[in-house]
Amino acid sequence: MKRNCWIVYNGNLKTEKFLDYAQWLAEAARKAGITAELIANNEILTFFQNGSCFLAGNKQNSPLPDFVLFTDKDILLARQIERMGIRVFNSSSAIEICDNKILMYERLALEGIPFPKTAVSPKIFGNVTDDIHLESFTKEIGFPMVLKEAYGSFGQQVYLVSTKEELQEKIQELGSKEYIVQEFIKASSGRDIRVNIVGCRPVASMLRRSLTDFRANVSAGGTMEPYAPTKEESELAAAAARAAGTDFAGVDLLFTEDGSPTVCEVNSNAHIRSIYSCTGINVADHILSYIKEKMYG
Template sequence: MSQISCWIIYNGNLPQKKFMDFARWTASAARKKGIKPTIIKNNDLLVSFKKGTPFLAGRLKEERPDFVLFGDKDIFLARQLENQGIPVFNSADSIEICDNKSRMYQTLANHGILFPKTIIAPKVFGELYDDSHYATVIKEIGFPMVVKEAYGSFGMQVHLVQNEVELLALMKILKNTEYVFQEMVVSSYGRDVRINIVGGKAVASMLRYSDTDFRANVSFGGKTEPYTPTREQEELAAACAEAAGTAFAGVDLLFGEDGTPIVCEINSNAHIRSIFDCTGIDVADDMMNHILRTIQS
């Protein structure tokens, strides 16, 4: 029986060490399971077409893998791999849902999942600026208000606005950027819970908190501690992962005023070092176990 092989794809244009760290970490987990991993930059696999037939151009000469662990958001590449019959984790569709916050919240709403009151900003073309709807937004959501750009990770591109002046100034800056207006969950200021879901089950969890920022992200100086989620939190996080179609995800939950968990967002490409440093749990092992069960079933 031949050895199972996989490609681990990361973005070759991102210089931050955390992305290569994820690739190496998951490659190590693969080797422990007897899987042969090959780490590949997304820009070494070019989505190409010839005579109406898709193929991958580039420098790679590796044989077709048994599966791909896709640690990137290059949706077209992920879908091209799927179209060639290669299992991709996470799937292109699930990555696309999680990558665009507008689509993510619309998906959650379609499944009746609780998240803060949200309004998707209308589509704006070119360098035009549109504030015709701001009065409605203020009436529906009020202040303080969180404005989230549709694309962004690690708490970046997330803004807190306290009044009408700040809101209009930010809208003028964002212009045609896709973004959403969202109710600020004051009871969860600077606090959230990250739950890693693998195969529909919670495998690790940590509390994130900040004394200096409304965002609890570690990238913004947030601190972490191990956390035992309630059954309600676990079930909500699992429901989010299922709604988005992810095999594994990092789900961030907020604390409602009465303790009710509220979804902040779903991360299909959650980095796993911080939760390992906090809890000692290697989520990569669970990810590989789940993938093996899936492709061998």
């Protein structure tokens, strides 16, 4: 029986970093005996007509896949593929939750997952003309605090704010963009753990450090080393990935003052080359092994 999948990537991000992830998944699929076709999100589009939804575009004649590995954040496209009865990994819902940090922290809170104290920005239209909410941020969160735009990746759109004046300036700069402000975990400054979870099980982990930045992301200049997570860390990372609805994820954990872990973020499309370089573990192989079991038994 022929087994096939699509690997959807963003057609406007044809850089090595983004194509690399899709290509690694395609190679893992091949090793698992599954034919993979790489498809850009601008090659197959969602159309609405006469009360119906359908896909069309340059790839509309490609054989429909058994499942789709979705490496992009084109949530509406992922959702339309699901409407056609095709399983998407990760699901459109999981991608949407992880893509928007407000939705992500809301879901973690509802599931009782620990993370730094967080406040959500009020809805702003146009320029900020009334910043009375800064008083609540200052009272409840305190300085220094971390400000994160709702949408952002690789540690970008994340800022350390030390004074009310800095906060006012940054909020004016953001205008109507959504954001959260969050308690700064000093004990974890420049240090975190990345745990790759597949099917609620940790498969690879690394410790990331930065001597020059409060963010430990490798893409922001951090270093990495293999790390064996404790049972508590493994269970928390798995619980966070499950709470966000992911089948696989990169979960970032911070160290609190007493050494216990707390969640920083859940990433539904965590790139895997860095953790392979660090640990020698190919997370893509684990992802395809998990999907193969789910789809074909």
